[in-house]
Amino acid sequence: MSTRELTYVKAFNEGMHQIMAEDPDVFLIGEDVAGYGGVFHMFDGLLDTYGQKRVKDTPIAEQAIIGLGVGAAARGLRPVCDLMFMDFIGVAMDQIFNQAAKMKYMFGGAVSVPLTITTAGGAGMSAAAQHSQSLEAWLAHIPGLKVALPATPYDAKGLIVGAIRDDNPTIVVLQKKMLGVKGPVPEELYAIPFGEAHVAREGTDTTIVAIARMVPEALKAAEMLASDGISVEVIDPRTVQPLDTDTIVASVKKTNRALIVHEAVEFGGIGAEISSQIQEEAFDYLDAPVARLAAPFAPVPYAPILENAYVPDAARIEQAVRRLLERK
């Protein structure tokens, strides 16, 4: 089969269609996922193809949505539970971090929970403080959960398939602002395994570890820097739990510098963990302190001008790299 250009959301949608066709144990529930196809059209056409038994609109009841997924998964089904906006996971958090994440361990391995939670994160749409967050560090902090943040159409498809096939509770965080971004996507069904970073661009002068929507921004910055002869390696971890530390460390050993970029707030963000791992594993290879570029410690603001100032972009990434490389 061939590869063609698809948008991020279409690629995800194709992954959903193909995995539901492959595995009759996969079902989808969530608010407006069936009749409406999801507020971002992530689930278009699934109701028509797979019927009301497998594609169900729920009451607005996030705890019950996730809890139902946990119970069904414990019985061997492969639920996909949609939470629409990442901000809403707070409402369902007990089921995510106390139940789904812990059942395997606290029951001594007796239960597996092959649950997939889909949601949309990220700022940039003037959706304000409760519809724009990037909370991946919260989730990555919980043993038992796996967290994916696709940054390309290819990954959007491959990671949702990988998540659903995974026997653990997974959360796939789509990027609202990337839904229309196009990229090459193979037609056939394929899965991207969790814990394998993607070297999005090879380089020698510094490593940028970029999360989610910061990956294309980092690539843009790398292009700008290349014209000045600065060679940047861009690494997209793709999943922050598990985190592919090996690939990151190997890159930093080569470039001797690292910048971590995410749009979640800097304090306690996943960048702090990545930074710490780099200094633990590659201390003797560093020529500069590991740098971070992330959102300020504030909720996501509404006004476009504030939001633009809040989320890092290619220009600021470029500046951060220049600071990192500065020599007298």
Next chain:
Amino acid sequence: MAIEIRLPKLGLTMEEGTVDEWLLEDGAVVTAGMPLLRLATDKIDVDVEAESDGILHRAVGDGATLEPGAILGWLLAEGEATPAGTAPAAPAPAAAQEDVAIITTVRGDDDIEVASADGRVFISPNARRVAADLGVDLSTVRGSGPGGRIISEDVEEAAAAAPQHTGPAKVASPLARRDAREAGIDPSTISTSSGYVSRGDVKAAAAATPRETAAAAVSSTVVVAPGSVKQETASIVPMKGMRGTIAARMQQSLTEMAQLTHGFEVRMDAVVALRAEMKEQYIALGVPVPSLNDFVVRAAALALRQHPILNATIQDKEIHLLSRIHMGLAVAVPGGLMVPVIPDADRLSLPDLAAATRDVAERCRNGSIGLDELEGGTFAVTSLGTYGVDMFTPVINPGNVGILGVGRLRDSGTWEGDDWVRTQVLTLSLTFDHRAVDGAPAAEYLQTIAELLARPLVLVS
């Protein structure tokens, strides 16, 4: 309506400026006060900030060099087009500049602590690892990273500059070096207990070394000199150890700074007379008699208080005026040069200063000077007077902005009224870093020294 972004006129003499780089993308949403671009002039770099809100439309690219008043771009309202037919470089009346852009930031890296007050070498972990791998002596490496941190590139460059470096530096006397050369022995390979290679050490080493091996150690390198005349290297003096340090530091100094030298003749009659008076008393008291050089050093140190721009250091495009005056003194030693530092030299009385200079010079020569005593100088004095040199161009020690050379005391004459009188003078050679110090202030510093030397009782008190 479109707000013009014009190239600001930053000074009366400014003729042009260069867009070093745009800080925001074309089409960026801008709020008043956001830095738009970095402007480079022949004097300083500044960030040009937005006067008002708008969407950035650039008219010129990075690297554009234009006259003050030239339009660099516009701040547009949503959906607004750029003004039609506007030529980017149209100069505006000089008076219009101030309301175009607000100048705030003089560019400089301000977030990294520079100092190494405890003598700690700031070095990246990777550079430390690379230095260990390549066997590079870190004391010979200049840091080019943020805050002067040594980074791996610095180490690699140092290693490339001294590829033959293998072990710790050794100091050998000139005669010992000659003996070693004749014996075909690299002095740095001779083991000694003191770190100083004597002729005896060379002799012992020669006796212990089989002749063939020793001979093989001296390879004659054939180089092609200009004019294609064949030339053979007679011997090789490795640029390592002290030589390497001097080479690196002097090269660093001359490549990094904008150095130039003022020659300035000062009358020493008063000093010579006073010293003659003091001599008897001091000898009676058993106190070292201050040399003429001590008087100059004392005057130079005191004058620095009035001219702090010369007691400074340049860090990341900032001039740091230093609060204390630590005087470096160039001391010739076998095989090279050392610059021991007398801390707070301006606070020492002349006898104390004289004692201190003797002490450090002596210890430099006998090798007992401590590394920490060679660091931290804020200015330096170097004298070639005893070698008969009048005027020369001393090279500034890296980290300083000035060095004072002291020439030979010599007879001269001058008109006093209608009388031609005999005087004694010497020439001071002040090298200064033009990045920090301009010609006139440097001359004023020399004048202050001259005034002090003309009334030397001030120096003694």
Next chain:
Amino acid sequence: MTAPTDTEVLPATREVVLDLHRRMVRIRRFEESSGKLVETGEMPGFLHLYVGQEAVAAGMGSVLTDDDQITSTHRGHGHAIAKGAELRPMFAELYGKTTGYCKGRGGSMHIVDMNRGMLGANAIVGGGIPIAIGAAFASQYRDDGTVAVSFFGDGATNIGAFHESVNMAAVWDLPVIFVVENNGYAEFTPQEKHMKLTDIAERAASYGIPGVIVDGMDALAMRQVSLEAVERAKRGEGPTLIEAKTYRFFDHQGIKGMRIPYRDPAEVEAWKSRDAIRLIETIGVERGLVTAEDFAEIWAEVEAEINDGIEFARNSPDPDPADILDDVYTV
């Protein structure tokens, strides 16, 4: 809301009485002996004892198969045992041994037995309710004729997960039974201070499902309403909310541990006088279905099983700290 079931109409056979009695005695003796072992310090952790409420678990447990699923609470020993759990791995789990139901990872509040449809006890109040509707969803999805039961306390009916789950189960007619064991206290807070209602079964009306009140000290009555609710669920008619009025004889936690005299001793004594085990023994003998000797034999057999379980647990190996990362993920 249906009226309390009249125990007189129950088809109380000898087998049913003995079965219910054995389930209850196993629960009681397991808990009493565990409580003592914790008090002496031999067993780690702390226990939320179910003693007093045995009839609720036993009555429901007696009508379920191993394929039916239950979710339980922090006070969950009774539900596990009533569902058929073995005492050896239960004791071993409380001892923190590798032979325990959770290999020593879960302890008292997380007993699980997937082979018997015990989908795990849950230490978050109300946490098991959404999971139960998920298990019921799986029954419906597979159309396998099984049901799910969620046990929880009066306090749990105040949390959002209860409301969300009962509503969603009702909307989708999921084969699930919600059993609220109303023992009158949410930890130490009496019911009248945490809700306006006297009968929690009334809450069912707001979700459009039946609510049933039953005497939670009467195992036969509990068995009757359980049977009806399970059959209704299996017919595809959706969930039922059963409110079992019951009482815990020990404190919120542990056997003694009553730091605050929050319950009237007279109230405690009154409920103890209606002890579920004594009640079924009386009924069994009075109706001539079972002899006192039959009951004594059960007590003796359970006692032997208890001693065997404790001995097994004591002799089981401790977990190896080197394995601490095992089972965080399915690999």
